[in-house]
Each structure stands twice: as C-alpha cells, then as structure tokens.
Amino acid sequence: MNIVVAMKQIPDLQQIRIRNRCPVLDDVPLTLGKIDKNALEAGLKIRENAGNKGRVIVVSAGNRDIEETVKEALAAGADEACIVVDEAASDLESSISAILLAAAIKRIGVADIILFGEGSGDNYSGQVGARVAEILDLPQVGYAGNVETTGRTARITRVLEDREEIVEVELPVVVCILADINEPRIPSVSQILKAGKKHKEIIEIDDLTMETSGRRIETISNLAPETARKREPVNTCGALCAVLEKEGFWAR
Amino acid sequence: MAGILIYSDQDPLSFELLTAARYIAENTGAAVKAVSINNHAQAEALAGRGAESYRIDGKEIILEDTAAVARALKGAVETLDTDVVLLSANRRGKELAGRLAQMLDAGCLSDVNALAVRSGRIECTRNALGGATVAVQTVTSKRKVIALSAKVFAAAPDGVGHISDLTLDVKGSGIKLMESRAKAEEAAHIETAAVLVVVGQGLENRKDLAIVKRIADSLKGEVACSKPVATDKKWLAEDRIIGLSGKICKPDLAILLGVSGQVQFMVGIRDAKTIVAINRDENACIMQNADYIMTADLQDVLPELSRALTGTVPS
Numbered sequence: 017m018n019i020v021v022a023m024k025q026i027p028d029l030q031q032i033r034i035r036n037r038c039p040v041l042d043d044v045p046l047t048l049g050k051i052d053k054n055a056l057e058a059g060l061k062i063r064e065n066a067g068n069k070g071r072v073i074v075v076s077a078g079n080r081d082i083e084e085t086v087k088e089a090l091a092a093g094a095d096e097a098c099i100v101v102d103e104a105a106s107d108l109e110s111s112i113s114a115i116l117l118a119a120a121i122k123r124i125g126v127a128d129i130i131l132f133g134e135g136s137g138d139n140y141s142g143q144v145g146a147r148v149a150e151i152l153d154l155p156q157v158g159y160a161g162n163v164e165t166t167g168r169t170a171r172i173t174r175v176l177e178d179r180e181e182i183v184e185v186e187l188p189v190v191v192c193i194l195a196d197i198n199e200p201r202i203p204s205v206s207q208i209l210k211a212g213k214k215h216k217e218i219i220e221i222d223d224l225t226m227e228t229s230g231r232r233i234e235t236i237s238n239l240a241p242e243t244a245r246k247r248e249p250v251n252t253c254g255a256l257c258a259v260l261e262k263e264g265f266w267a268r
Numbered sequence: 269m270a271g272i273l274i275y276s277d278q279d280p281l282s283f284e285l286l287t288a289a290r291y292i293a294e295n296t297g298a299a300v301k302a303v304s305i306n307n308h309a310q311a312e313a314l315a316g317r318g319a320e321s322y323r324i325d326g327k328e329i330i331l332e333d334t335a336a337v338a339r340a341l342k343g344a345v346e347t348l349d350t351d352v353v354l355l356s357a358n359r360r361g362k363e364l365a366g367r368l369a370q371m372l373d374a375g376c377l378s379d380v381n382a383l384a385v386r387s388g389r390i391e392c393t394r395n396a397l398g399g400a401t402v403a404v405q406t407v408t409s410k411r412k413v414i415a416l417s418a419k420v421f422a423a424a425p426d427g428v429g430h431i432s433d434l435t436l437d438v439k440g441s442g443i444k445l446m447e448s449r450a451k452a453e454e455a456a457h458i459e460t461a462a463v464l465v466v467v468g469q470g471l472e473n474r475k476d477l478a479i480v481k482r483i484a485d486s487l488k489g490e491v492a493c494s495k496p497v498a499t500d501k502k503w504l505a506e507d508r509i510i511g512l513s514g515k516i517c518k519p520d521l522a523i524l525l526g527v528s529g530q531v532q533f534m535v536g537i538r539d540a541k542t543i544v545a546i547n548r549d550e551n552a553c554i555m556q557n558a559d560y561i562m563t564a565d566l567q568d569v570l571p572e573l574s575r576a577l578t579g580t581v582p583s
Contacts, residue, residue, distance in 0.1 A: 039397055143366030150367050
C-alpha cells in the first residue's frame with residue numbers, strides 16, 4: 017500500500033514579526049505545517065497498522081528551499097519525497113498548488129491513500145485536498161479523526177462540529193486529517209542524518225506539461241489588524257476590582 | 269453578473285447566506301437562488317424567507333459524500349445560470365468549497381469573516397499567515413466560490429418565495445455511511461460567554477485552576493485557555509481553547525492570566541471589548557494588546573484577586 021502525504025512549506029509562524037502593520041518574512045525560517053505533520057503521523061500509523069507494508073511518500077510544491085525543508089518529513093519516517101520545484105512561486109494559491117501536487121501524485125503512480133492536513137498552517141484555506149481529489153477523480157473525506165484500513169477498504173471517522181460519522185470507501189481515497197489528532201514523532205539524531213540519503217524525486221515546473229491557467233485570487237491588502245488598546249497599568253487587585261466595577265463587570 | 273447560488277446543510281446558516289446573497293445582489297443586480305439537497309423542509313423554510321428555492325433530490329447525493337454534493341451543486345450552477353456560489357464555512361461547507369471550486373474552475377475563498385461589494389468586486393476578509401494578518405481578497409475568475417463564516421450576516425427575515433424542483437442526474441463517489449452519532453453535549457460554550465477568564469502557560473500550578481474558576485464564577489464568566497494548556501498540559505478540555513485552531517470569541521471582558529499573546533491566540537480574542545492582562549513579564553506581547561495591564565506573579569495575584577472579588581478567603 018502506498019500512502020502519499022501532501023505537505024506545505026510555510027514560514028515559521030512563531031517568528032513572523034509585524035512592522036508598520038506589515039508582516040516581515042525576511043529571515044523567517046521555512047518549515048512544514050503543523051497540521052501536515054499530523055497528517056504524516058497518521059500516514060505512518062496507517063502503515064504500521066497494515067503490517068508495515070508499503071511506502072509513505074511525501075509530496076510538496078514550492079521554491080528551491082523545499083528540497084531542504086522536506087528532510088524534516090523524511091527524518092520523521094517518510095520513505096521518499098516527490099517534490100515540484102517552482103522557483104517563481106513564493107506564495108502559491110490553492111488552485112495552483114492542487115495542480116502541481118496532483119501532477120506529483122500522478123508521477124508516483126500508485127497512491128492508495130492520499131493524506132492532507134485539514135488546512136495549511138499559514139493560509140488555512142482547506143481547499144487543496146478537495147481540489148486534488150477532484151483532479152484525480154477520487155472520493156474524499158475531510159476532518160478525519162481516525163483512519164483504518166482492511167484490505168482495500170478504508171474506514172474513516174469524520175468529525176463535524178456537533179457529530180461524528182463513520183464512512184467506508186474503497187481505496188484509493190483522499191483524506192484530510194483533523195489538526196491535533198496525534199502527537200507527531202520526533203526524529204532521532206540518526207534518523208535526521210539518514211534523511212539526507214533518502215530518495216527525493218525532483219520535478220522542475222518546466223518539465224510539467226500542464227496548464228496552471230493563472231491566478232484566481234487577488235489580494236487587495238494584507239495587514240496586521242490595528243490594535244487600539246488603552247494599555248493602562250493597574251498595580252493592585254483593589255485597583256483592578258475598581259476598574260471592573262467602573263466598567264460594569266462586577267458589583268461590590 | 270449572472271446569478272448567485274446559496275447552499276448550506278444547516279438551515280440557520282443558509283438563512284444568513286440568503287442575506288449575504290441579497291446584499292451582493294443589491295449591488296450587482298444578480299438574481300439569488302437557493303438550493304436544498306434531499307431536504308424539502310429546508311427548501312420550504314428558505315421559501316418562507318422569500319427565497320427562490322430549488323429542491324434537488326437524489327439517492328446518491330448523500331451529505332457524507334462530498335464529491336456527490338459538489339456534483340449536484342455544479343449541476344445547479346449550470347442549470348440556474350449562477351456564477352457566484354455562497355457556502356457556509358462550517359466543516360461540511362469548507363470541505364465542499366474546494367471540490368466545487370475545482371469542478372467549476374473557480375477561485376475560492378473560505379472562512380470569510382467580512383464581505384463587501386466595492387466597484388462591482390466582492391471583497392472578502394479572512395485571516396492570513398496563521399492569523400498574524402487580515403487579508404482582503406477577491407476572486408478574479410468568472411465563477412467564484414465563497415465559504416462564509418457564521419454570524420457575518422443576520423438571518424433573512426420572513427418573506428414569500430417559491431419552490432421549484434431541479435432534476436439532476438448525480439452519481440455518488442462510493443462513500444458509504446456506516447454510523448453517525450451526535451457528539452456528547454459540550455460542557456463549555458466559551459464563544460457565547462460575556463466574560464472569559466483565560467489561562468495561559470504562565471499559570472504554573474494546576475491546583476490554581478480552582479481559584480481561576482472562582483474568579484470566573486464571581487464575574488459570571490467561563491474559564492477558557494490558550495491551546496497548550498489543553499493540548500500539552502491537558503489541564504482543561506479542548507472545547508475551551510481560544511485561537512486560530514480553537515474558538516473565535518468576542519466577549520465583553522477577557523481577563524488573560526499568564527497568556528503571552530502570540531498571534532495564533534490573539535485571533536480568537538482580539539475582538540473582545542475589554543481586555544485585562546496579568547503577566548509576570550512586562551515585555552510579553554499581550555501587554556501591548558490589552559486595556560488594563562498588571563505586571564505581577566499569578567501565585568500572589570490569584571488568591572488576592574479571588575478574595576477581593578468574592579470577599580472570601582480561598583481554601
């Protein structure tokens with residue numbers, strides 16, 4: 017069984033600073049999205065439960081740095097990676113990411129379960145998994161809290177706001193994994209060292225003969241929200257109570 | 269502009285979408301059409317709010333089969349001549365949005381929390397960069413799919429509409445529903461609380477949660493937390509998490525205890541009317557983003573604050 021895990025290279029969100037309401041991304045290291053790591057962990061577990069047969073393959077698309085970033089996933093247990101390098105693309109929109117990832121998945125050939133996170137860590141649009149499912153003409157299940165396989169059948173728990181449903185579907189299938197459903201494993205030093213030697217298939221964007229047909233989204237502005245808070249120091253609990261009383265939240 | 273199509277599996281959200289669609293229509297002259305799938309009651313409810321309501325029935329169009337629902341909506345878009353599709357940004361709606369957008373060769377924006385029509389363009393506001401920024405974006409393709417968050421628009425008022433049947437031949441994608449069960453009733457409803465007392469990682473002793481609860485009770489509020497308090501420390505249930513991957517809350521008052529104020533957290537609380545922050549670190553981010561700031565050690569402050577608010581000595 018081949019398990020494909022799609023992962024997105026994103027800026028380390030903890031390190032983004034704001035200057036004059038604009039995000040400063042210079043020197044912010046790139047990493048793989050946190051929910052994507054949940055998806056990878058889910059993929060590794062599915063393989064373990066299926067008797068450790070088959071391969072876990074990471075697919076990703078991004079600028080040249082992706083070759084380095086993807087090592088994180090190889091160290092954490094993925095067997096190989098298939099990546100589309102598009103130097104021009106610093107910020108791929110969902111419709112284009114989906115086309116590139118679908119091309120990479122087709123290149124792999126056999127993909128029985130294709131895993132995504134429920135949304136990327138940065139843009140969190142949650143579209144790419146569904147778009148890839150449509151391009152590959154596969155069924156999809158989103159917000160998956162659990163995935164089990166028996167032979168060629170997947171049994172998936174979809175977690176909605178107020179309900180949980182269990183569905184069954186024949187492989188292949190696209191599954192989008194719920195955030196925080198597992199604790200992604202931390203690779204050991206020797207795994208990190210070995211990651212560099214694992215197979216990476218690199219597809220240059222120019223080698224792909226497909227139509228990415230341009231952008232469908234225009235960003236008019238992208239600014240940090242303005243904060244106009246009073247920032248008034250309060251030194252004692254008594255003073256705080258007085259403030260709460262004055263604002264009508266508490267009565268003596 | 270051709271018409272606007274609205275669809276949600278949830279009635280209350282579909283009523284909000286109706287209002288949103290009418291707002292866009294007012295500014296663009298488009299016709300508004302609502303669809304319901306295997307749900308005649310919803311079609312009637314929408315017509316009862318003045319909608320031009322279409323019923324789609326089909327054995328293979330089960331809600332659990334996202335691809336099948338998307339195929340039905342694609343059929344509706346083509347038959348009813350609609351370019352803009354408004355969906356609800358609940359989980360079903362968001363899962364559907366990407367699939368439908370790909371089918372329609374459309375750009376798609378999800379989790380849209382404000383929408384305005386300016387110079388004929390539908391400008392959508394949504395969080396970006398993990399919530400560090402708020403982006404205003406517009407879909408430039410001819411067909412557009414927009415998944416709108418709850419409560420951005422009010423529910424449409426009563427009116428007189430009409431119901432028609434839309435016959436489409438839609439095949440499923442092979443998803444079989446085996447079991448569906450309601451989740452256990454959530455104990456906490458932090459998104460509707462007027463007052464939230466929020467615990468961050470700066471709270472060092474788990475037993476101090478009892479005092480936090482007492483403080484919250486004295487203000488008729490709920491206890492909430494930043495993500496690590498629930499997911500790493502497991503001190504509180506995950507339904508109390510505030511932030512990008514938790515709940516977006518707009519209380520009248522938020523008292524933040526030992527919360528550093530990272531952007532992913534702030535997304536969930538930045539619309540609070542009044543924010544009080546108590547933190548040992550005067551340089552913590554949160555101290556720039558609060559109305560009242562107190563630099564102090566929680567170990568000392570919590571018993572004292574509880575005593576001051578309740579008039580009793582905490583045990």
